[in-house]
Amino acid sequence: QVQLVESGGGLVQAGGSLRLSCAASGRTFTTAAMGWFRQAPGKEREFVAAISWNGGSTYYADSVKGRFTISRDNAKSTVYLQMNTLNPEDTAVYYCAADPGFGLKVGAGYYDYWGQGTQVTVSS
Numbered sequence: 187q188v189q190l191v192e193s194g195g196g197l198v199q200a201g202g203s204l205r206l207s208c209a210a211s212g213r214t215f216t217t218a219a220m221g222w223f224r225q226a227p228g229k230e231r232e233f234v235a236a237i238s239w240n241g242g243s244t245y246y247a248d249s250v251k252g253r254f255t256i257s258r259d260n261a262k263s264t265v266y267l268q269m270n271t272l273n274p275e276d277t278a279v280y281y282c283a284a285d286p287g288f289g290l291k292v293g294a295g296y297y298d299y300w301g302q303g304t305q306v307t308v309s310s
Contacts, residue, residue, distance in 0.1 A: 188212035188284045188299040195280060195304030198272055202308070206267040208282030208301055219285040220258060220265040221297055224278035224306075231281070233292040235267060245290045249275075272308045279303040 194206040208220070221236040235246045235256040244256050253272075258265040265282055283297035291297070 188214050188218060188286075190282050190284060190299055190301035192280065192282050192301040192304040195306045197307045197309065200273050200308055200310050202272050203268070203270045204272065204306060206269065206280055206282075206304060206306075208265045208267075210263045210265070210284065212299075214286050215263050215284065216260045217286065218299075219287070219290055220256075221283045221285065221291070222256060222265075222267045223281045223283060223294060223297075224276075225281070225303075226278040229278075231294055233294070234280070236285075236290040236292070237265065238290060243290055245292070247292075269306070272306075274308045274310045277306060277308050279305050 189211045191209045217239050222234040223231050225231040237244045237256045241258050253270050255268040281303045282301045284299040285297045
């Protein structure tokens, strides 16, 4: 079992930055791949980024590549999403999720555990 709590969301102007955090509890965090997803109003939840259990591999959606960075600190049981050069299209509720399986996956269905989400709003 893994419990996840996101924080760090808020209101930022276009071009600004935010860092999201996802604090995890539970034994399987250190062996789980972690992902960030987002859901904008009226849209389906979409993949943003994923990181392997040891941080050695990462994968990004094309829409955020070069602007967002996913990282993790297993000693602190926390995964991060550094978001730079934000634009209004990044406005969404951001969720972190844990996948106890192997490999990095973009499909939300592979992730067994989810946080409650944190709102990110980017004003133009």
